[in-house]
Amino acid sequence: MKSLASKNLLLINGLALPSKMLDEFLSKSATDSNIYLSYPLGVMTLAGWCRQEFPNFNIQVLDAMMNLHKHISNKNIRPIDSDTFIKNTLNQIEVTPDFIGLSINCSNGHKICLDMIRLCKEKWPKSKIIVGGVHVTTFTHKIIIDSNIDYAVRGAGDIAFVDLLQCLIENKSPDNIDGVVADIKNISSIARPLDDLDKIPPLPYDLIDMAYLINNDSTSPIDEDGIRIGTIFMSRGCPFGCTFCSADKVHGKKVLFISVDKMIDNIEHLINVYGVNTICIMDDLFGANKKYFNDFFRLIKERKLNFRLVVPAGLNINVFNEDMIDVLIEHGLKAIYFPLESGSKYVQDNIIKKRVNLDKAIRLINHTKQKGIFTGINIVIGFPGETKELVYETYEFIKKLPVDWIAFFIAYPYPETEMTNIFLKRGDITEDDLMETWECSTQGFKQRPFDTKEFSGEELSDMVYDFNIELNFFSNYNLRTKNYSDMLIKLDKIINRYPFHVVALACRAKCYYELDRQQEAFDDVNDMMNLIKSNIESEKMFRRYKKWIVATVDFAEDLMKGFNFNEK
Numbered sequence: 211m212k213s214l215a216s217k218n219l220l221l222i223n224g225l226a227l228p229s230k231m232l233d234e235f236l237s238k239s240a241t242d243s244n245i246y247l248s249y250p251l252g253v254m255t256l257a258g259w260c261r262q263e264f265p266n267f268n269i270q271v272l273d274a275m276m277n278l279h280k281h282i283s284n285k286n287i288r289p290i291d292s293d294t295f296i297k298n299t300l301n302q303i304e305v306t307p308d309f310i311g312l313s314i315n316c317s318n319g320h321k322i323c324l325d326m327i328r329l330c331k332e333k334w335p336k337s338k339i340i341v342g343g344v345h346v347t348t349f350t351h352k353i354i355i356d357s358n359i360d361y362a363v364r365g366a367g368d369i370a371f372v373d374l375l376q377c378l379i380e381n382k383s384p385d386n387i388d389g390v391v392a393d394i395k396n397i398s399s400i401a402r403p404l405d406d407l408d409k410i411p412p413l414p415y416d417l418i419d420m421a422y423l424i425n426n427d428s429t430s431p432i433d434e435d436g437i438r439i440g441t442i443f444m445s446r447g448c449p450f451g452c453t454f455c456s457a458d459k460v461h462g463k464k465v466l467f468i469s470v471d472k473m474i475d476n477i478e479h480l481i482n483v484y485g486v487n488t489i490c491i492m493d494d495l496f497g498a499n500k501k502y503f504n505d506f507f508r509l510i511k512e513r514k515l516n517f518r519l520v521v522p523a524g525l526n527i528n529v530f531n532e533d534m535i536d537v538l539i540e541h542g543l544k545a546i547y548f549p550l551e552s553g554s555k556y557v558q559d560n561i562i563k564k565r566v567n568l569d570k571a572i573r574l575i576n577h578t579k580q581k582g583i584f585t586g587i588n589i590v591i592g593f594p595g596e597t598k599e600l601v602y603e604t605y606e607f608i609k610k611l612p613v614d615w616i617a618f619f620i621a622y623p624y625p626e627t628e629m630t631n632i633f634l635k636r637g638d639i640t641e642d643d644l645m646e647t648w649e650c651s652t653q654g655f656k657q658r659p660f661d662t663k664e665f666s667g668e669e670l671s672d673m674v675y676d677f678n679i680e681l682n683f684f685s686n687y688n689l690r691t692k693n694y695s696d697m698l699i700k701l702d703k704i705i706n707r708y709p710f711h712v713v714a715l716a717c718r719a720k721c722y723y724e725l726d727r728q729q730e731a732f733d734d735v736n737d738m739m740n741l742i743k744s745n746i747e748s749e750k751m752f753r754r755y756k757k758w759i760v761a762t763v764d765f766a767e768d769l770m771k772g773f774n775f776n777e778k
């Protein structure tokens with residue numbers, strides 16, 4: 211315990227999306243109906259520490275992402291602007307905080323989080339504002355210059371945050387605390403990773419709206435009925451140092467674990483108190499230690515704990531093997547993504563340095579698919595040094611794989627990664643471009659707003675989008691091998707999330723037709739034609755992929771004949 215002082219502490223999980231995207235959600239003009247919602251583990255961990263060290267603190271946790279999720283899920287709500295939304299969010303807090311700790315993990319939230327901080331300072335001018343998280347750690351020099359911020363914490367916040375608060379309570383200078391940055395002068399100070407994860411106090415689930423979170427956590431890669439998610443991490447750190455990733459910047463390269471017993475107690479608590487039936491694992495490198503992995507699942511069996519598993523970050527091909535995958539399947543894992551990133555050996559070894567063994571990748575993917583598990587891979591394209599020829603090596607490699615889905619991403623410049631530093635050094639981007647990129651879109655396949663010597667931003671996004679449409683839809687492995695029911699799993703999710711998606715509708719109509727569900731097939735074709743006439747996104751998509759769409763719904767030739775599509 212540090213201090214018995216009575217203070218009000220407000221911990222905020224900052225908005226993690228571009229402000230443009232937030233505006234689209236709030237004005238109801240967004241084409242994507244989904245925002246990520248997951249447990250705010252960073253601020254919950256800090257709340258746990260503060261509850262332990264400052265027993266008389268009044269601690270409140272405000273999850274701005276959850277608030278946004280609630281807001282846009284309410285169909286009756288009127289369009290509002292982002293400042294009003296943030297003010298409404300802050301108005302939920304009735305006491306004046308002495309300290310505000312705001313987490314900025316995702317660089318896409320850079321601008322909107324600074325807006326949140328400005329509005330916090332306006333509302334509570336005397337509160338000390340402290341920021342932390344991955345983005346703060348890797349982009350400190352542009353954050354600490356914001357006059358509304360009192361302190362930035364770089365690296366793990368566990369000890370540094372508590373020590374900082376203690377200094378502030380005692381009116382002492384926090385200058386000597388590793389990781390605490392008060393101004394541009396001591397910018398390289400960083401808190402070391404926490405070495406004993408068993409010291410982390412229990413997460414204070416009572417401080418967040420668990421009822422909402424459990425039902426709306428959106429990290430499951432496929433829709434499953436009755437899913438109630440409890441999210442955990444059992445280790446921190448990753449030794450791989452892939453050139454595009456910043457996961458090791460806060461918790462380091464050494465993987466450290468919470469003891470198996472403690473983990474199992476945590477899971478039991480989530481099941482018994484909150485009725486969780488699915489455990490979502492958020493480790494940087496799940497499966498890093500085989501002994502830990504086996505002990506963990508053996509103990510789960512011994513304690514007769516029943517739950518399904520979700521691993522959104524996927525299974526690292528270098529660390530997993532068939533036996534480990536079988537253990538996960540036995541424990542209810544229904545979907546597996548492999549973060550393959552590239553199908554080119556050259557890119558693996560020399561550009562991204564992830565060094566995935568491609569033969570092993572083929573083996574594991576075949577293994578999972580044969581077990582009837584939804585099997586996906588992540589692919590990233592557009593690294594500096596990755597030429598068109600190298601991209602096509604990946605294309606040739608992945609098009610043969612027996613996968614249900616390929617999640618495509620454009621190489622995205624997050625701060626302080628080796629890849630971003632190459633973009634900056636080559637002059638492809640400036641630091642200002644970086645901030646513009648984060649404002650433009652999250653990592654995905656929207657246009658990258660800068661050109662490189664390999665590709666223009668537009669060329670890259672067109673190419674990746676075409677790969678996506680070809681390999682995930684028209685020549686999807688399940689469609690090619692007549693696994694229509696398997697294909698429906700992902701199509702339903704896509705249509706739900708992107709209602710304008712006429713390519714998905716055409717493919718779903720085809721699946722229904724082949725499965726002898728004629729009425730649903732023709733309903734989808736009708737919906738598709740109506741959308742093409744009434745929705746600009748649908749019309750654009752139809753123009754671009756018309757030949758493929760028409761060929762896919764050839765069973766509805768008569769219906770389509772009467773379709774009066776306005777060729778401009």
Ligand code: B12
Pocket residue numbers: 226227246247248249250251252253255256275310311312313314315316317318340341342343344345348363365366367368371429443454455456457458460461492493494522523619624625652653654
């Ligand atoms: C879990 C996770 C997710 C989850 C949940 C996100 C969430 N709601 O928090 C999901 C799956 C939804 C997700 C999605 C995405 N994620 Co993510 N995610 C992670 C992951 C693996 C772990 C984060 C975590 O919870 N760790 C456990 C907690 C306890 O640790 P922590 O958050 O680091 O908190 C500690 C410190 O940072 C610090 N701290 C944190 N907040 C604060 C606040 C204060 C005041 C202080 C003092 C200290 C402090 O103290 C804490 C205790 O030590 C990280 C990798 C990583 N190692 O950080 C990537 C990471 C944060 N994600 C990343 C990215 C890119 C994304 C996506 C954009 C991916 C995509 N293509 O869509 C989306 C964005 C979604 C969104 N809008 O938030 C990047 C961010 C890079 C960047 N600079 O922006 C990371 C770093 C991974 C990477 N590849 O580099 N993600």
Ligand code: SF4
Pocket residue numbers: 448449450451452455456457458494495526564
């Ligand atoms: S991409 Fe995965 S394996 Fe590579 S450094 Fe990041 S967390 Fe580790």
